[in-house]
Amino acid sequence: MGNSLVLLFLFTFLLVGSVQGNPNYREALAKSLLFFQGQRSGRLPSDQQIKWRSSSGLFDGRLANVDLSGGYYDAGDNVKFNFPMAYTTTMLSWATIEYGKRMGPQIKEARAAIRWATDYLLKCATATPGRLYVGVGDPNVDHKCWERPEDMDTVRTVYWVSPNNPGSDVAAETAAALAAASIVFRGVDPSYSKLLLRTSQQVYHFALQYQGSYSDSLGSAVCPFYCSYSGFKDELLWGAAWLFRATNAVYYYNLVKSLGADDQPDIFSWDNKYAGAHVLLSRRALLNGDKNFDQYKQEAENFMCKILPNSPSSSTQYTQGGLIYKLPESNLEYVTSITFLLTTYSKYMSATKHTFNCGNVLVTPNTLRSIAKRQVDYILGENPLRMSYMVGYGPYFPKRIHHRGSSLPSIAAHPQTIGCDGGFQPFFHSMNPNPNILVGAVVGGPNQNDGFPDDRSDYSHSEPATYINGAIVGPLAYFAGVH
Numbered sequence: 001m002g003n004s005l006v007l008l009f010l011f012t013f014l015l016v017g018s019v020q021g022n023p024n025y026r027e028a029l030a031k032s033l034l035f036f037q038g039q040r041s042g043r044l045p046s047d048q049q050i051k052w053r054s055s056s057g058l059f060d061g062r063l064a065n066v067d068l069s070g071g072y073y074d075a076g077d078n079v080k081f082n083f084p085m086a087y088t089t090t091m092l093s094w095a096t097i098e099y100g101k102r103m104g105p106q107i108k109e110a111r112a113a114i115r116w117a118t119d120y121l122l123k124c125a126t127a128t129p130g131r132l133y134v135g136v137g138d139p140n141v142d143h144k145c146w147e148r149p150e151d152m153d154t155v156r157t158v159y160w161v162s163p164n165n166p167g168s169d170v171a172a173e174t175a176a177a178l179a180a181a182s183i184v185f186r187g188v189d190p191s192y193s194k195l196l197l198r199t200s201q202q203v204y205h206f207a208l209q210y211q212g213s214y215s216d217s218l219g220s221a222v223c224p225f226y227c228s229y230s231g232f233k234d235e236l237l238w239g240a241a242w243l244f245r246a247t248n249a250v251y252y253y254n255l256v257k258s259l260g261a262d263d264q265p266d267i268f269s270w271d272n273k274y275a276g277a278h279v280l281l282s283r284r285a286l287l288n289g290d291k292n293f294d295q296y297k298q299e300a301e302n303f304m305c306k307i308l309p310n311s312p313s314s315s316t317q318y319t320q321g322g323l324i325y326k327l328p329e330s331n332l333e334y335v336t337s338i339t340f341l342l343t344t345y346s347k348y349m350s351a352t353k354h355t356f357n358c359g360n361v362l363v364t365p366n367t368l369r370s371i372a373k374r375q376v377d378y379i380l381g382e383n384p385l386r387m388s389y390m391v392g393y394g395p396y397f398p399k400r401i402h403h404r405g406s407s408l409p410s411i412a413a414h415p416q417t418i419g420c421d422g423g424f425q426p427f428f429h430s431m432n433p434n435p436n437i438l439v440g441a442v443v444g445g446p447n448q449n450d451g452f453p454d455d456r457s458d459y460s461h462s463e464p465a466t467y468i469n470g471a472i473v474g475p476l477a478y479f480a481g482v483h
Helices: 002-020 023-040 082-102 106-125 168-185 190-211 216-219 231-248 251-256 274-288 289-306 331-351 365-379 423-430 464-478
Strands: 132-136 160-162 356-358 360-364
Touching: 002 106, 023 106, 023 464, 082 132, 082 331, 082 464, 106 132, 106 160, 106 168, 106 190, 132 168, 132 216, 132 251, 160 216, 168 190, 168 216, 168 231, 190 231, 216 274, 231 274, 274 289, 274 331, 289 331, 289 356, 289 360, 331 365, 360 365, 365 464
Parallel strands: none
Antiparallel strands: 132 160, 356 360
16 A cells, blocks of 8 residues: 555656646746845835835934934834844845855845845944944834835834843844845945945944843833844854854854854744854865864754754654644744755755765755755645745735735825725725735745635735745755756
């Protein structure tokens, strides 16, 4: 019985695979970057391609007498949370550093997406000495409204950390983003690159000197939304690792080493950076044969062994359709971030034909690559529902995403203001598809049974987010560039 089922499954898989062929990774890559234009806050440029959006949040920062316009709304709301925004920027930058050569013409769009964030993060880091601004907009007030960012009339409270109210997690993540971006711009805009690096070093110094969690300093302004549950030691390591990558300075190498024994989680996300730092640092061991970095190679491989489905130390659940399943809320954010580490470690292994073992299971570069490909292909529609979880990609995708701007008529279609409560009826509660397609947005994704209700009020599954997209750009570029 077992064998005939396996044969039937293989036959079906081959049949489906041969009819469908690979997803169009180049198209998906272009769309995954276009999404960021739909999340822009601030004054939109003349080359804005997502036309249903207009300028918004132009006076952000005014309550603290500074200009904090720009940056991105984090997800389906109109709040700027710097902790996930900085992580998104770090991941977009890492994608561009690692896979830029495979991006073709999209590398310009990747740089533009990064720069929209770094221009804002630079303001946050330099506007007021002794302060790092870390967010704009009161999330508790904003989330009670369903209105377009262009109509926003909620209080745009400004939040910051300082020596008296530290935030090592958000500061070190901001430093990581600026350091990673400085590598991206090194060849194309050297003076901007130097500014990014210099600012990164200052912000990191602040994170290190005044240690504490921003969740403790800011309370309900960031919790439960983007509470730093994993503490700030992971960001201190991640920030130092990026500064080491950007500078090659022994100071940052010593810092990395001094941060001591690490947690070894089976997750990677805007909150927990350990696995990302381990893969980033393992590069020296794999590509340069530098024994000083063997510890990180070992930690990176321990992580992979926790992810791979047939590994004896696996702690990762997979749905019947083959999707990594970590947590019920916005599961795809973990899938895209973990997939980035799978493709990147696979790429490092391939360069030196490296293999390793999980117990008695041999892991080759192709082992990691095939699990990563399965995740990307699932997101792009090769799943039991034949549903693409990227909006505007493929014939069948989420139509009622939990996103204010997408679900409300555009300014062009409905010039009158829609106030705080005005968006709920008839728009939020409507069964109609959203009027504006947020092209390229990857939503929270299916449940553990591969089901997806496509329900606007079901934010755990229907809400897109910058950090879901920020992490899938690298894997999409990786597969787009493989011929």
